[in-house]
Amino acid sequence: MANILLVEDDPLASAGLDLALTRLGNSVTVCESGESALRRLSERRPEIVVLDVMLPGIDGVEVCRRIRAEDSLPIVLLTARSDDIDVVVGLEAGADDYVVKPVKPRVLDARLRAVLRRVDQAPGNRSTHGDLVIDRGTMKVRRSGRDVALTATELRLLLELSRRPGQVLSRRQLLASVWEHDFLGDSRLVDATVQRVRAKIEDVPSKPVFIETVRGFGYRFVTP
16 A cells, blocks of 8 residues: 555546545545645655646646655656656656556556555665665665765666666666556656766766667666
8 A cells, every 4th residue: 555645636636536546555645736735745755746747836847846856755747648848847857757647547556556666676786886886785876975866766777777787778678677667658757767867976967977878779887
């Protein structure tokens, strides 16, 4: 059972998702605005946030940014269109995944469980790549002796890439191993998360040393 904060301003949509997710074994708290969601988060931390992009007042993207500035709490976006620019902006703001409306509750539940599994999985051993240290036992990453704050999804992506240095992994392979779905239309999840990881571990993210882009295929982790 997951403790979910659902942020959705449409009463019918929130009531339907609340009922369906509860029947699937989850505990759901509903907020109808970004402001109320942020207040709720300051009082009680859920396990995961389901966040509508289009909210009155503070929109979902800004809520995502504010959460991510202080917390690695898993976030899944709800968006009305799969090709909407809001999806890309939301992912760049730190969201872990997204689901397109109209939402099928079992699909959403499966996505939530996949994100939460990434929080729990902790494959063993430790590897050093120049001044970057990845400890799979403690699930910590250090660069030049300092801790690097990564979300569960960012960490899982880095673990997957660094497990096989020099090997090129396609976006579809990364979707399957990190997000547990491999619809190629979701490749923006991979690209946005790679950009976020680069911003945290690279000296110059536009000239990456650790995570190389292999054009037309995917990404490769390199030990300097």
